[in-house]
Amino acid sequence: MNHKLELRNVTKTFKTEEGELTALENINLAIKPSEFLCIIGPSGCGKSTLLRLIAGLDDPSSGEILLDGKELRGPSQDRGMVFQEYSLFPWRNVLKNVTFGLEIQGIDKQEQYKIAEEYIELVGLKGFEKRYPYELSGGMKQRVAIARALATEPAILLMDEPFGSVDAQTRNILQEELLEIWKRTKKTILFVTHSVDEAVYLADRVAVVSSRPGCLVKCAKIDIPRPRKRTSVEVNEFRGKLLMWLSLERTKACIQR
Amino acid sequence: MGKNKLLQFLNRRGAIEAISLCTAIITWEIVADFIIRNPIKLPSPYAVFLSYLKLWEIIPVDIGISLLHFGIGLGAGAAVGITVGMLMGWFRVANRALDPMVEILRPIPPLAWVPFAILWGGLTHYAAGFIVFIGAFFPILLNTYTGFREVDKTYIDAAKVLGCKEERKMIKYVAFPFSLPYIATGIRIGMGVGWMCVVAAEMFGVSKSGLGFRLFQVFWPLHMIDRLVAYMIILGLVALVLDHLFRYFVEERLLKWKKGMVIQ
Numbered sequence: 469m470n471h472k473l474e475l476r477n478v479t480k481t482f483k484t485e486e487g488e489l490t491a492l493e494n495i496n497l498a499i500k501p502s503e504f505l506c507i508i509g510p511s512g513c514g515k516s517t518l519l520r521l522i523a524g525l526d527d528p529s530s531g532e533i534l535l536d537g538k539e540l541r542g543p544s545q546d547r548g549m550v551f552q553e554y555s556l557f558p559w560r561n562v563l564k565n566v567t568f569g570l571e572i573q574g575i576d577k578q579e580q581y582k583i584a585e586e587y588i589e590l591v592g593l594k595g596f597e598k599r600y601p602y603e604l605s606g607g608m609k610q611r612v613a614i615a616r617a618l619a620t621e622p623a624i625l626l627m628d629e630p631f632g633s634v635d636a637q638t639r640n641i642l643q644e645e646l647l648e649i650w651k652r653t654k655k656t657i658l659f660v661t662h663s664v665d666e667a668v669y670l671a672d673r674v675a676v677v678s679s680r681p682g683c684l685v686k687c688a689k690i691d692i693p694r695p696r697k698r699t700s701v702e703v704n705e706f707r708g709k710l711l712m713w714l715s716l717e718r719t720k721a722c723i724q725r
Numbered sequence: 726m727g728k729n730k731l732l733q734f735l736n737r738r739g740a741i742e743a744i745s746l747c748t749a750i751i752t753w754e755i756v757a758d759f760i761i762r763n764p765i766k767l768p769s770p771y772a773v774f775l776s777y778l779k780l781w782e783i784i785p786v787d788i789g790i791s792l793l794h795f796g797i798g799l800g801a802g803a804a805v806g807i808t809v810g811m812l813m814g815w816f817r818v819a820n821r822a823l824d825p826m827v828e829i830l831r832p833i834p835p836l837a838w839v840p841f842a843i844l845w846g847g848l849t850h851y852a853a854g855f856i857v858f859i860g861a862f863f864p865i866l867l868n869t870y871t872g873f874r875e876v877d878k879t880y881i882d883a884a885k886v887l888g889c890k891e892e893r894k895m896i897k898y899v900a901f902p903f904s905l906p907y908i909a910t911g912i913r914i915g916m917g918v919g920w921m922c923v924v925a926a927e928m929f930g931v932s933k934s935g936l937g938f939r940l941f942q943v944f945w946p947l948h949m950i951d952r953l954v955a956y957m958i959i960l961g962l963v964a965l966v967l968d969h970l971f972r973y974f975v976e977e978r979l980l981k982w983k984k985g986m987v988i989q
C-alpha cells in the first residue's frame with residue numbers, strides 16, 4: 469500500500485436553505501505518488517468541493533481522507549492549491565506573492581527570494597517580479613499562482629480548473645509547461661477540469677464525476693505515451709470514450725429526474 | 726486674438742479654472758465696493774488681502790496649533806479606531822460585545838462632548854484633540870470594520886493552504902492589507918470630520934489659540950470682518966492641502982496596487 473492519497477467513502481453534504489445538499493457521495497479514490505490525475509465532470513458536480521476536502525479547507529461529512537496512510541487534518545503546506553478563481557494577493561507583487569508561504573514559515577529573506585526566483589523562472593515569468601496582479605494577464609496570474617503553490621514544495625499539487633479562463637492557445641502552452649514542471653518536480657497532481665481535451669492531454673488517469681450527487685462513475689487509465697499529440701488517433705479515441713462516459717452520466721441523471 | 730487661438734488658450738490646463746476663479750473674485754470685489762458698501766457685512770477681497778499682510782506673523786503659529794489639535798485627535802482616532810474596528814470585524818464575539826456601545830455613542834454629535842473635554846482636559850491641547858478624536862474615531866472604526874468583514878474568502882483559503890494558521894498571522898498578512906483601502910477611506914472621512922471639530926472645539930473655547938479660536942475672536946469682540954474672512958480661507962486651504970497630501974501619499978504610493986479604486 470504505497471498510496472500517496474486515499475479517499476474512503478467520502479461524502480460531503482452542505483446545509484442550505486432548501487435543506488441538505490449532497491455535493492459528493494461515497495467517493496473512493498486512491499492516488500499513487502507522482503501520479504497525474506484529472507478529475508472531470510459537469511459544472512456543479514462537486515469537483516471544487518472534492519479538492520477543498522483534500523486541501524483540508526473543508527471536512528468531509530463522513531468517510532476519511534488519508535495522506536501517506538494518515539488521516540489528514542486541516543490545510544498544510546504539504547498540499548499546494550491553485551484556485552479556480554484568481555486568488556493572488558492583489559496587494560503583493562509577483563515576487564511577494566510567491567514568497568508568501570515562505571514568509572509564513574519565517575524563512576530568512578534572502579533565502580525566500582532565492583527560492584521564489586527559482587519558481588518564477590520555472591513558470592517563465594522572469595522579469596515580472598515587481599508587477600502587481602492587476603498588471604498581469606489571466607494566464608500570467610495563473611502562472612504566478614502555480615509558482616506560489618510550488619514554492620513551499622508540497623508533495624501534492626491541487627489544481628482547480630486553473631486554465632479555465634484563458635484562451636485556447638495560451639491554455640495549450642500552459643498545459644505543456646505544466647507537464648514539464650510535473651516531470652521535473654515529480655509532484656502528485658490532482659487536476660480538475662471540465663475539458664475533455666485537457667484531461668486526455670494531461671492525465672495518467674482520469675476520474676469522471678457525475679452530478680447531483682457527485683459520484684465517481686468511472687476511473688480510467690490513459691495509456692497513451694508522452695509526449696502526446698493532440699490530434700493523434702489514440703488521443704481522439706480516448707476523447708471519444710470520455711465523452712461517451714460523460715454523456716451517459718448526463719442521460720442517467722435526466723432519467724432519474 | 727483669432728477664434729482658434731482663443732480656443733487653444735482655453736484648452737490649456739487650468740485656463741478655464743483660472744478665468745472662472747478670477748471672475749468670481751472680481752465679482753466679489755465689485756459687489757463689496759459698489760453694492761453692499763459695508764465692510765462689516767462683506768469685506769472686499771482687497772481688504773482681506775491687506776489683512777493677510779498684518780496677520781502673516783501670527784497665522785503660521787495658529788495653523789501649527791490647530792494642526793497639533795488635529796494631529797492628536799486624528800492620531801488617537803486612527804489608533805483606537807483601527808484597533809477596535811479590526812477586533813469587531815474579525816472576531817464575532819468582539820463585535821457583539823462592542824456593537825451596542827458603538828451604536829449608542831456614535832450618533833452623539835462630537836461637539837456635545839465639549840463640556841466633558843473641558844472638564845477632563847482643562848484648556849489644554851488634549852481637550853481640543855479629544856473633540857477631534859470623537860469626530861474622527863467613528864468613521865475610521867466603521868470603515869475598518871467593513872474592510873475586515875469583507876475580506877475575500879478566496880484570499881483566506883489561499884493563505885491557509887500556504888500554511889497561514891494562526892489568527893494573528895491571518896490578520897497581519899491577509900486581513901489587514903486587504904482592509905487598507907477601507908481604512909484609508911475611513912481616515913480620509915475622519916480627517917474631514919476632524920477638521921470641522923478642530924474649528925468648532927477652538928471656537929467653543931476649548932482652546933485659547935488656534936485658527937478656530939482666532940476666527941471667532943476677530944468676529945467677537947473685535948469685529949474685524951476682513952480678518953474673519955482671511956481665517957476662513959486659511960481654514961479651507963489647510964484642509965485642501967491635507968486632503969491632497971493624504972491622497973498623494975496613500976492612494977498614489979501605499980495603495981498603488983488598488984489602481985482605479987475610488988475613495989470619495
Ligand SMILES: Nc1ncnc2c1ncn2[C@@H]1O[C@H](COP(=O)(O)OP(=O)(O)OP(=O)(O)O)[C@@H](O)[C@H]1O
Nearest residue numbers: 482483484491510511512513514515516517518662
Ligand atoms: N459552501 C457551500 N454551501 C452550500 N453549497 C455548496 C457550497 N459549496 C458548494 N456547494 C454546492 O455543491 C455543489 C458542488 O459545487 P462545486 O463548487 O464543488 O462544483 P464544481 O464541480 O466545482 O463546479 P464548477 O465546474 O462550476 O466549478 C454545487 O451544487 C454547489 O451549489
Ligand SMILES: [Mg+2]
Nearest residue numbers: 515516552628
Ligand atoms: Mg469548481
